Amino acid sequence: MIRVRDHTATLGLVLGLLLLWEVAGQLRWVADGTLPPLSGIFTRLVSEWREYSPHVIATLRSASLGFVFGNVVAVLAAVCFCLWPLTERLFRGINIAAFTVPPIAVAPVLVIALDGDVARITLAALLVYFPTMTAALAGMQSADPGAIDLIRAYGGTDFKLMRHLRLRNALPFIMSGFQVAAPAAVLGAILAEFGSGARWGLGTFLLGSLGRAEPDRLWGIGLTATAIAGLGYALSAILAARMTDTNRAVNVSVAAPAAEAATDSQWKRAMALAAAILLPFLIWQLLLWWAELSPIIAKTPLGVVDYLLTGKTAASAQERLFAALAETIPITIFGMLVGLGVAFGLALLSFTSPIVTRALLPFALVTQTMPLVALTPLAVLVFGRGVTVTLVITISVTFFAAFVVLVQGFALIPRAAFDLVSVYGASTTKKLNLIAIPASRQWIFVAARLALPKALLGVMIAEWLATGKGLGNLLNQSRGYLDYGMIWTVAIVSILLSILLYQLAGLAEWWLSRRPADGSKSWN
Amino acid sequence: MQGLPLSFTNVSKSFSIKGNALHVVDNLSLDCPAGSFTALLGPSGCGKSTLLRLALALETEDAGSVQIAGGMPRSACRSGVVGVAFQDAALLPWRTVEDNIRLPFEVLGRARPEAAHIANLIELVGLKGFERARPGELSGGMRQRVAIARALATDPHVLLMDEPFGALDLILRRQMNLELQHIWSEKRPTTLLITHGVDEAVYLADRVIVLSPRPARIVADIPITFQRPRGTDLLRDAEFHRLCDEIGTWLEHGPAKPSPASRA
Ligand SMILES: Nc1ncnc2c1ncn2[C@@H]1O[C@H](COP(=O)(O)OP(=O)(O)O)[C@@H](O)[C@H]1O
Numbered sequence: 001m002i003r004v005r006d007h008t009a010t011l012g013l014v015l016g017l018l019l020l021w022e023v024a025g026q027l028r029w030v031a032d033g034t035l036p037p038l039s040g041i042f043t044r045l046v047s048e049w050r051e052y053s054p055h056v057i058a059t060l061r062s063a064s065l066g067f068v069f070g071n072v073v074a075v076l077a078a079v080c081f082c083l084w085p086l087t088e089r090l091f092r093g094i095n096i097a098a099f100t101v102p103p104i105a106v107a108p109v110l111v112i113a114l115d116g117d118v119a120r121i122t123l124a125a126l127l128v129y130f131p132t133m134t135a136a137l138a139g140m141q142s143a144d145p146g147a148i149d150l151i152r153a154y155g156g157t158d159f160k161l162m163r164h165l166r167l168r169n170a171l172p173f174i175m176s177g178f179q180v181a182a183p184a185a186v187l188g189a190i191l192a193e194f195g196s197g198a199r200w201g202l203g204t205f206l207l208g209s210l211g212r213a214e215p216d217r218l219w220g221i222g223l224t225a226t227a228i229a230g231l232g233y234a235l236s237a238i239l240a241a242r243m244t245d246t247n248r249a250v251n252v253s254v255a256a257p258a259a260e261a262a263t264d265s266q267w268k269r270a271m272a273l274a275a276a277i278l279l280p281f282l283i284w285q286l287l288l289w290w291a292e293l294s295p296i297i298a299k300t301p302l303g304v305v306d307y308l309l310t311g312k313t314a315a316s317a318q319e320r321l322f323a324a325l326a327e328t329i330p331i332t333i334f335g336m337l338v339g340l341g342v343a344f345g346l347a348l349l350s351f352t353s354p355i356v357t358r359a360l361l362p363f364a365l366v367t368q369t370m371p372l373v374a375l376t377p378l379a380v381l382v383f384g385r386g387v388t389v390t391l392v393i394t395i396s397v398t399f400f401a402a403f404v405v406l407v408q409g410f411a412l413i414p415r416a417a418f419d420l421v422s423v424y425g426a427s428t429t430k431k432l433n434l435i436a437i438p439a440s441r442q443w444i445f446v447a448a449r450l451a452l453p454k455a456l457l458g459v460m461i462a463e464w465l466a467t468g469k470g471l472g473n474l475l476n477q478s479r480g481y482l483d484y485g486m487i488w489t490v491a492i493v494s495i496l497l498s499i500l501l502y503q504l505a506g507l508a509e510w511w512l513s514r515r516p517a518d519g520s521k522s523w524n
Numbered sequence: 525m526q527g528l529p530l531s532f533t534n535v536s537k538s539f540s541i542k543g544n545a546l547h548v549v550d551n552l553s554l555d556c557p558a559g560s561f562t563a564l565l566g567p568s569g570c571g572k573s574t575l576l577r578l579a580l581a582l583e584t585e586d587a588g589s590v591q592i593a594g595g596m597p598r599s600a601c602r603s604g605v606v607g608v609a610f611q612d613a614a615l616l617p618w619r620t621v622e623d624n625i626r627l628p629f630e631v632l633g634r635a636r637p638e639a640a641h642i643a644n645l646i647e648l649v650g651l652k653g654f655e656r657a658r659p660g661e662l663s664g665g666m667r668q669r670v671a672i673a674r675a676l677a678t679d680p681h682v683l684l685m686d687e688p689f690g691a692l693d694l695i696l697r698r699q700m701n702l703e704l705q706h707i708w709s710e711k712r713p714t715t716l717l718i719t720h721g722v723d724e725a726v727y728l729a730d731r732v733i734v735l736s737p738r739p740a741r742i743v744a745d746i747p748i749t750f751q752r753p754r755g756t757d758l759l760r761d762a763e764f765h766r767l768c769d770e771i772g773t774w775l776e777h778g779p780a781k782p783s784p785a786s787r788a
């Protein structure tokens with residue numbers, strides 16, 4: 001059976017890598033011992049466990065609370081979006097922002113505006129929201145039309161449909177959303193600990209250990225964070241498997257759930273769009289009023305405009321901001337394109353030598369659960385503090401995310417299509433040209449949209465922790481100088497940048513195809 | 525007798541597919557008096573299911589009106605007097621057979637039915653022993669029988685069935701026909717049965733309506749006057765076969781062929 005060979009290949013790959021790691025560590029191959037042997041990392045981890053445990057507990061606590069709150073909000077939101085599709089359109093701006101937001105950019109803002117504990121839970125919840133919401137909504141909307149008719153035939157209202165059919169139908173979907181959400185909660189908790197002055201937490205622990213030249217400690221923390229995230233993933237996967245015996249693709253759906261009613265007038269659509277754009281700013285303003293924070297610390301939308309455009313700070317702020325953007329944007333785009341290209345190449349390989357990609361796929365899936373922030377310092381150890389480390393992080397993050405999407409997307413191409421052209425004696429390259437490449441166009445844009453926020457996050461983390469350049473560094477500096485205006489500005493600008501890049505990907509897709517493929521209706 | 529009248533008056537319905545109008549029902553009138561049993565026959569895709577969906581307020585007519593007990597179908601459905609079995613069983617996969625049969629009660633907000641009532645229905649459709657099974661564990665025919673039990677569960681005054689016996693083998697089909705006749709004679713719900721089986725239609729109905737290919741128009745309206753209860757020996761009756769042949773000819777040749785049967 002293919003299955004067995006599959007697992008053997010994966011197992012072989014993993015064992016080989018681990019062995020290579022151990023040998024490389026023992027022989028100090030990498031950058032003068034910055035990659036310690038696995039055995040050394042574990043020995044140290046075990047001997048220092050007392051020191052670890054309060055940090056682990058703190059992170060676990062904020063991550064789980066954030067997970068719970070985020071999911072409750074996500075499911076409630078999905079229920080609203082399903083019952084009243086207009087709300088989905090109004091919240092589209094917020095949803096895109098929740099999906100594209102680089103969490104590192106909002107972490108300082110949350111730390112400013114909220115109590116430390118609440119900030120950590122909020123960031124975790126924020127990152128949980130989107131994957132669960134889209135999964136839940138997709139689940140509710142995919143209810144069997146026959147069953148919908150039946151319940152309606154007995155006079156069932158939308159609420160009854162929700163109660164008896166849609167919610168239950170969404171359950172396996174929600175569980176598979178959890179597989180993305182659980183590691184995201186861990187990432188959020190760690191990021192918000194980062195620079196929050198919190199005493200406990202893996203983020204704090206990591207930051208405190210950065211200065212010491214102890215690679216095995218950093219590796220220990222990175223692996224612990226990964227293990228926690230992986231545990232969350234595994235538990236969700238087990239739950240999901242119990243709910244349904246069909247395995248679902250484990251990635252965030254980037255497709256917009258509901259297509260707009262074709263009957264809507266241009267005017268009505270423009271209104272919905274305007275409302276969707278304005279709503280996030282309105283909520284931002286209302287939250288600040290409600291929290292009664294000092295306007296010096298907590299900037300309103302107008303406060304940011306004043307800081308960046310009209311106030312006496314404007315000239316200097318603009319200069320610093322543009323310098324940072326000029327650094328961050330090119331490297332993000334370049335890293336993404338390279339990562340996408342490599343992923344595409346390797347995914348195409350799945351047609352000619354499936355074993356390679358099948359062995360790589362579980363590996364790529366695992367990387368999706370790794371908390372990027374805990375791994376960045378390790379990359380810094382190995383690759384130094386130059387631009388290389390930023391590129392390595394961005395490329396690999398993009399590569400793994402895109403690879404997963406592409407391989408899963410390719411798997412949806414019916415085998416019959418290949419068999420058909422084989423019957424006519426098509427060569428492998430012909431097959432790729434005739435079937436795989438046209439089919440992949442849709443998936444490469446899905447992959448781009450999915451990878452984009454991760455790439456930007458990777459760049460910003462690397463800038464913050466290592467290179468001392470770009471947006472990430474500007475954010476870190478501003479925290480040091482208590483330059484609140486800049487902290488808020490960077491947060492909002494990086495969200496807008498992320499959304500802009502996201503929309504550009506949509507535009508590029510539209511331009512290339514001129515007719516959106518069925519499965520990839522985007523959020524724009 | 526608890527049946528309530530169902531009527532279609534000058535009903536037209538079209539769907540728009542990519543901007544083109546597809547006329548499915550064209551100025552059709554059909555009166556099903558209280559307690560009557562009407563069988564609807566017609567070529568595939570002619571609009572039978574659409575008629576049924578109109579009577580369930582799942583579609584809205586473009587012109588004309590559909591009425592149940594002189595009122596809107598929607599309010600009749602809400603009040604729970606209508607029972608329905610669709611062509612595809614539409615069972616909820618996470619519910620057991622029992623719980624699927626109970627679903628209409630929950631949707632209607634009615635009290636939980638007595639266990640004996642559900643057990644009777646399950647026995648009636650020959651699924652005793654499968655009370656706790658889930659739809660995934662049942663064959664297609666068994667699922668359809670659950671759907672039939674569910675349609676009967678609320679003691680409907682109007683019973684609408686869309687090819688409910690399609691997935692059953694001949695023997696089982698005969699058996700189910702017998703049971704259906706039995707239930708119908710007892711409670712006399714106004715029944716509209718869509719079917720492809722000419723013999724089934726003649727065996728069960730008071731009246732067989734033959735529809736034209738799309739758009740659906742009534743081609744023939746044939747009264748069936750056999751005494752009830754009808755036994756299985758009717759299936760070998762000469763008059764029975766003559767009627768089946770006549771209906772078969774109507775189905776084959778459509779409106780072109782003249783016929784002695786009266787038009788509604
Ligand atoms: N919701 C719909 N949208 C567009 N076309 C429909 C819809 N429902 C039914 N049709 C079309 O109407 C015609 C009649 O369908 P139906 O009533 O299901 O026929 P049947 O007599 O086989 O039950 C078919 O051609 C079908 O494609």
Ligand SMILES: [Mg+2]
Nearest residue numbers: 572573611686
């Ligand atoms: Mg039909």
